[in-house]
């Protein structure tokens with residue numbers, strides 16, 4: 001197995017910069033960017049289709065000219081500019097429509113793993129929405145085989161360990177909840193890599209409690225509960241995710257900062273927030289990075305993890321999200337290493353696997369700081 005060398009960003013724009021140039025913050029010292037690039041990491045909140053690189057999306061758009069997704073990378077960057085969250089979901093679904101065959105699924109999954117390996121991601125829990133693919137005609141058995149084939153190839157070739165989170169696209173209603181639960185709990189179908197069960201899509205008009213019976217079935221089948229909550233709605237949505245869906249982690253949880261009692265509860269019970277800073281700006285969930293509540297989370301003692309959500313769509317990658325966190329939290333190398341270890345702690349990897357990555361992080365950081 002060969003380690004994929006770190007590289008500076010997710011790809012090169014035709015005008016010579018990288019997709020994240022406009023986000024790489026000059027206020028973060030260059031050597032911190034270098035430290036981050038080779039820092040071993042774990043990622044807990046990142047979406048399958050949302051991670052399709054511009055190259056993959058362009059290639060698939062060229063195969064399907066009937067799609068409204070541009071095949072030109074330059075036009076694609078403009079296409080991935082959103083006026084609000086609903087607009088983001090529309091664009092997201094237009095990319096979902098490009099994934100039409102099991103081979104598309106396998107290619108996408110393998111290439112996402114390659115991009116992660118380039119950023120020294122040792123372990124990732126990738127959120128997949130199987131309902132969105134099976135309802136568009138991809139055979140369920142072929143879908144599972146495609147993601148498992150890519151997962152095993154990526155681990156063998158890149159050393160990146162992938163696990164799956166299957167999530168319900170909440171706005172698609174209880175039909176999608178039933179289908180997602182069936183795919184996640186039927187022993188003849190559920191893939192070996194499946195570890196958790198989530199809930200994504202718009203939160204407005206999609207109350208969490210209605211999904212309790214489905215999360216009960218998923219948890220009874222041994223899956224861990226990790227719904228999105230508090231991304232575009234208030235702290236009550238986070239409370240509902242904790243109480244009704246028995247969430248062990250919260251996707252985003254941005255509005256938790258509005259409720260000191262909720263922050264104290266999250267901290268006391270070590271319920272991690274899967275924070276995705278640039279996502280929150282790109283979807284307009286938070287107006288500007290300087291207004292992001294990540295500092296409130298840290299001050300309250302909440303277990304904060306850093307994630308990229310849908311990196312190419314948001315013109316970022318995981319390394320850049322760590323650089324954003326370094327600036328917002330004023331972190332040095334040790335602070336960044338602690339962030340990386342938070343994600344390891346909050347992951348559903350077994351204890352041996354956690355110890356292995358934690359040791360890698362500590363060894364790397366010590367070597368970096370050695371005089």
Ligand SMILES: Nc1ncnc2c1ncn2[C@@H]1O[C@H](CCC(=O)c2cccc(C(=O)O)c2)[C@@H](O)[C@H]1O
Pocket residue numbers: 047050089092093096127128129131132133135167168169170171172200201202228231279309310
């Ligand atoms: N930041 C995010 N916050 C929330 N979700 C996010 C985020 N990023 C990515 N997602 C993904 O977007 C999907 C949305 C899919 C969806 O809403 C929908 C609605 C109606 C029909 C269908 C369909 O497939 O027929 C799908 C979710 O499954 C989720 O995994």
Ligand SMILES: [Zn+2]
Pocket residue numbers: 045047200228251309
């Ligand atoms: Zn998400």
